[in-house]
Amino acid sequence: MSNARIPDHVVVVGAGLGGLRTVETLRAEGYAGRISLVGAEPHPPYDRPPLSKEILAGAWPDERAALRDPDELAALGAETHFGVAAVGVDESAVELSDGTRLAYDALVVATGVRARLLPFQPEHPAVHTLRTLDDCIALRSSLAGARSLLLVGAGFIGAEVAATARTAGLDVTVVEALPVPFERVLGEQMGALCAQLQEENGTQVRAGVRPERFTDAGGRVGVRLVDGTELVADCAVVGVGTVCDNGWLAGLGLAPDAPLSCDYRGLVDGSSAVYAVGDIAAWAHPTRGEAVRLEHWTSATEQAGVVAKRIAGTEITREADLVPYFWSDQYGLKLQLVGRPERAERVEVLHDPGTIKGTVGGYFAEGRLVAALAFHAPRPLARYRRMIGAGADEAQVREAVAELASR
Ligand SMILES: Cc1cc2nc3c(=O)[nH]c(=O)nc-3n(C[C@H](O)[C@H](O)[C@H](O)COP(=O)(O)OP(=O)(O)OC[C@H]3O[C@@H](n4cnc5c(N)ncnc54)[C@H](O)[C@@H]3O)c2cc1C
CATH class of the missing domain: 3.50.50.60 (FAD/NAD(P)-binding domain)
Known part of the structure; x- marks a missing residue:
């Protein structure tokens, strides 16, 4: 005490x-x-x-x-x-x-x-954000009567909503302002892999183009993009971050x-x-x-x-885990992220089985591993998480990669 x-x-x-x-x-x-x-x-x-x-x-x-x-x-x-x-x-x-x-x-x-709203977001029963249980119930009920869904913003929650709707058989389109979805958080290479996961599962990804306004599409939801295209769907989810x-x-x-x-x-x-x-x-x-x-x-x-x-008044013997951990479930795969990818100077694929499943990316700064992203590869990820905590350098990471690959 x-x-x-x-x-x-x-x-x-x-x-x-x-x-x-x-x-x-x-x-x-x-x-x-x-x-x-x-x-x-x-x-x-x-x-x-x-x-x-x-x-x-x-x-x-x-x-x-x-x-x-x-x-x-x-x-x-x-x-x-x-x-x-x-x-x-x-x-x-x-x-x-x-x-x-x-x-x-x-x-x-x-x-x-709270979920961030777009400045031009209308109050419309088929335009949703997702933060609370009540939001989820409202969205679920919209999806039940819908054949198509438009997602504005390609963050993790949006990607999961896309996966859930797509798995239920809806036509799903994701619009993302960045040229590569997740680029800001995960870097270009890993972000592209996340987009590929969506596309391989039949979700259309329109990256590098910003929505300009919502339009009245006769009871459906229309979104006009800055390039003049108009997308129409039965419902929409705005997933553009939080405030x-x-x-x-x-x-x-x-x-x-x-x-x-x-x-x-x-x-x-x-x-x-x-x-x-x-x-x-x-x-x-x-x-x-x-x-x-x-x-x-x-x-x-x-x-x-x-x-x-x-x-x-209890003595704290260990700080809160210094290696952050986040997971996301999409199309039957568990994506797991450890560490702080935003600190990285360089991103490298550490394990490439030739499919998205099993791919692991490593993020390096000042010669040390600072983050890792795994597409359904929990074992390597657990190892890299410990290595990030221990401040492993590139040589140690190479050894671990070789050892894990030989198993
Ligand atoms: C849809 C969704 C999916 C997610 N999936 C994942 C995932 O797969 N993996 C992962 O790692 N993380 C995920 N997260 C993130 C994770 O759920 C959050 O990090 C976590 O809930 C944060 O907990 P919290 O207690 O800070 O806030 P919250 O869980 O948001 O709780 C805060 C509560 O405070 C209440 N509140 C706000 N203002 C007031 C006030 N003035 N007075 C009284 N009460 C107030 C709110 O109503 C809310 O109920 C997800 C989040 C969402 C929304």
């Missing part, structure tokens, strides 16, 4: 993955004080990854997205405020949309992010639309009682110092663990 004072009342705002994991870890670490969990959505905490996969496909019932059953939630002994948003805050209390004022000794912000929505934190002097900058263990800069975890949080890297924000399931879980331990 550290000597820091243990707070009497912890208020956790945001009842998604990060919020729930914070509460669970607080209790697991023996914190016996009062906990309040506030969530703007009416649903108890649920998981988002199945919203673009099994729940959207109708392969799982909606209830299966729930992260815990009601008994498990009740056993945490937290006061829950679901369907109620935090609308204001000062140095000592959070104000809720139902008028409740919750005084806090420690505040954890786990509010995630931070921190207006309620203005009372703490925080920007309304920027990630929350934190130290390397989640304490918001300039505060002694406010922490942030998950998609909304930008934690300082413990050794390099730069702020890193990750919209990854694993990262929200790990950060919640660190912050809860810190609040409960």
Whole structure:
């Protein structure tokens, strides 16, 4: 135990993955004080990854997205405020949309992010974004009566929606402003492979052209591209990234639309009682110092663990995993990304079996492996993840490549 004072009342705002994991870890670490969990959505905490996969496909019932059953939630002994948003805050209390004022000794912000909208996006029942369970249910119902889908933006969530719709037999077209989808995140070579995966499965990819406006297509959805082409589909999904929505934190002097900058263990800069975890949080890297924000399931879980331990006064012996991990399921393949590809100076295919399945790309900076992307190759990926953590150089990576290839 550290000597820091243990707070009497912890208020956790945001009842998604990060919020729930914070509460669970607080209790697991023996914190016996009062906990309040506030969530703007009416649903108890649920998981988002199945919203673009099994729940959207109708392969799982909606209830299966729930992260815990009601008994498990009740056993945490937290006061829950679901369907109620935090609308204001000062140095000592959070104000809720139902008028409740919750005084806090420690505040954890786990509010995630919102889907970004296009400036010209219409309010139309067949034009969707996907962030919440309710978004997923609305999209699923549109897809059920549709024969074609248009995706604006080729991020991971969009690619998964495309795969789910295509697997269900819809005609799917993806429009992406970048010349190569995923280029910014994965680099040209690996991004092209992601696009190839879509195309090999019958999804049309139109890259390098920007949508200009939505058009009225007689009950269907039309999108006019800057090159003059008009695409028409029964429904559309806009997947152009996310935005931070921190207006309620203005009372703490925080920007309304920027990630929350934190130290390397989640304490918001300039505060002694406010922490942030998950998609909304930008934690300082413990050794390099730069702020890193990750919209990854694993990262929200790990950060919640660190912050809860810190609040409960438990000694933290290991930092949150320094090698980020993200996965995506598309067309029966599991794509797995470890590390920080945006740091790379050079990308190289490490394993090329001649098919997309089994291909592994390595990302290098300053002679070291900084990231790896695997298309359904979990074993090599696990090895490279450890190597990234250990700071492996190019020679060590070559040895591993040769050894893995000889198996
Ligand atoms: C469709 C989809 C698929 C995904 N698939 C993958 C995947 O395959 N792999 C992967 O690694 N990651 C995936 N992710 C990302 C992953 O789900 C997120 O990184 C994770 O959910 C982040 O957790 P969080 O607690 O920060 O935020 P969230 O899970 O978004 O929870 C935040 C909660 O806070 C609530 N909230 C916001 N503002 C307020 C307020 N003012 N007051 C009260 N409550 C508030 C929100 O309503 C929300 O319920 C996916 C995300 C989506 C949307």
